[in-house]
Amino acid sequence: MALNLAVRAFELLLGFSLALQCIEYLRISALDRVNDWAILRKEIPERPRGVRALLDVLLTPRSYRILILLRLALAIGLMSGGLGLSGAVLLFAIALVLLLRWRGAFNGGSDFMTLVGLTGLLMAHAVGAFKGMDVGWRAGLWYVTLQSLTSYFMSGWVKLLHPSWRSGRALPQFLDTGIYGPLAPDSAYRKPWLARGISWTFTVWEGLFPLALLDVRLAALFCAVASVFHFLVFRHFGLNRFFWAWMTTYPAILWCASQPLG
C-alpha cells in the first residue's frame, strides 16, 4: 500500500469519525440534563491556577458550541486534506478540553482510539515539520498501528485469562446487558456450544492480531474481521463511535503490514 494512499484514507476516516462525534455532541448538549458543568468543575484541580477559570470560559454553553463547531470545521479540513500542523495542534487541544468536560471520557474506548488517531496526526505533522512529511507520516502511522494492535492483543488475552469467557458463559450475559438487548429467550447466542465457539473465535483472532504485520493480505483479513466484530458490537451495544474510531486505524495497519521486511 502506497504511503500517500494510506495517509489519505487515514485522514478521511479520522475526519469523518470526528465530524460524526461533533454532530452528536451538538445534539447531546440539547438533550442532557444531568452532566451539569457547575458540578463537574468542582473536580478540576485548583493547581495549576487558572485552568478552572479558563475552562469556565471555554465551557459555557455558547463557547462549548463554538468549540464543537470549530472541531467540526477542522474535521472537514482534515477530510479535504488541507489540515496542517496548526490544525492538528488545535484538534489535539480540543480533545483535551473535551476530556475535562466529560470527566475524562465521554464514551470510554472510542475516546481512547480517537486520541490515538489525533496523536498520530499530531506526531506526523510535528515530525514532518523537521524531517519532512514522509518521515512524519511514517512515524504517525506506526504509532497508530502499534496502539491499535496492542488494543486488540490485550483484549484477546484478557478474555483468554477469564474462565467465563473461555466457557462462553460471559457472552450471552454481556449481550443481555446491551442497550439494544436483552437477547430473545430463544436467541442462538444462548446455545452454550455456539457461545463458546464465538468467544474462542474472537478471543484467538484478537490475541493473534499482531501477526497482521507479517503480510498485507493477512492484515486485510484481520481488518475485515475487525470491521464485522465492531459492527456486531454496535449492533448490540450501540457503540457506533467505536466502529468508526477503530476503522480509522486500518489504513495505518495495512500500510505498516505492506512494508517490505528485507
Next chain:
Amino acid sequence: MTAFTLITLVLVGVYFVWLAFFGLRRHRHLVQGPWLFFFRAFFPNWKFYHAAGKAPRLYVRAQGADGAWGDWQRVYARMPWRAGHVLHNPVVNLALNHQNLVDHLWSDVQDLPEGGDIRERATYQLVTRLAHEAVRGGRWGEVAMLSAPSPDAPHFQFELRMDALLEHDRLPVSSELVLQSPVLATWH
C-alpha cells in the same frame, strides 16, 4: 533480511511478550492523581472484560403527596435498534454516558477513604440529578427512563446496587445494596 529489520521484529516481538506477561496483570491503582484521572483515555483499559458477572445499577422510587412510596424501578436504558444509528446515535451515547456515571459512583464508593462523605463527590451529585430526572419523567429520546415515572412526586430516593448480569424472568439472580440515598426533595 537486514540486521535492522531483524532488530525491529525482535523489538516488536519483545513488546507483545512483555504485554502478555506484565500488561495483563490488574493494576487497580496504576492511574492515580487528579489530572491523570481526566487524561486516563490516553491509557487503554480492559476493565470491561474483567467485570463479567456483576455490574452497578441505579434504582429509584418516588413518594407521592399522600406519603406512600412507589416501587423501586431500575434506571437502565433499552432502545430500539436502527441501522442508521451507526452514523448518528446521540441518544444512545448519552444513555451510555449516564450509565458510566453510575459505574463511576460505584467506583467512588469503593475508593472512599475512612470518614469520607460520598455526597461530596461529583458522581453522587450527578447520579442524584439522573435519579431525579428519571423520577420526573425524563426520557432518552423517545424512550422513557422509567416505565412508571412520578412527575409530581415531592420526594424521591435512589439506590445503587450491584446486580448479577445473569437474569431470570428479566430480574437479576442477585442484587446487593451498595448505597442508599437519604429521602430527597424534588425540585423544578
